[in-house]
Amino acid sequence: MKITVRAAVQADLAALLGLYGELNPDDAPLPRASAEAVWAAISGQQGRTVLVAEADGVVAGTADCIVMPNLTRGGRAILFVENVVVAGCFQRRGVGRRLMDAAVRLGESAGCYKVQLLAADDEYVHSFYEACGFKALAQGFRRYVE
Secondary structure, three states: OOEEEEEOOHHHHHHHHHHHHHHOOOOOOOOHHHHHHHHHHHHOOOOEEEEEEEEOOEEEEEEEEEEEOOOOHHHOOEEEEEEEEEOHHHOOOOHHHHHHHHHHHHHHHOOOOEEEEOOOOOHHHHHHHHHOOOOOOOOOOOOOOO
């Protein structure tokens, strides 16, 4: 299986929405017009790259990356990774690893001093990120806004 990773484009929107449906199956699908408006905002945001992994030409996974400028660490930015998902039928086939490698390369090319993400409280997910070279070095906090 050939896996390639690239920046997502408008034509990937339907595939991205399908992947996000697997990530958050309880979420109601976004209406197409809303999804297109959100995509326009995402694609116009400086420092933001939504990566997609294609397996034999099929969008199999994604990771949303954003470079955040930073006034500490000598002015070196931070790359945040969110919404990482690999389609169920492509899991455990190297797609996620390739996405995370691409995210790290993206951070390196942007001069970031670290790549940071939050992970679900799931041992399999933690093992995956550790196998990709990430370390659980801090405790994450989140507050949902209703």
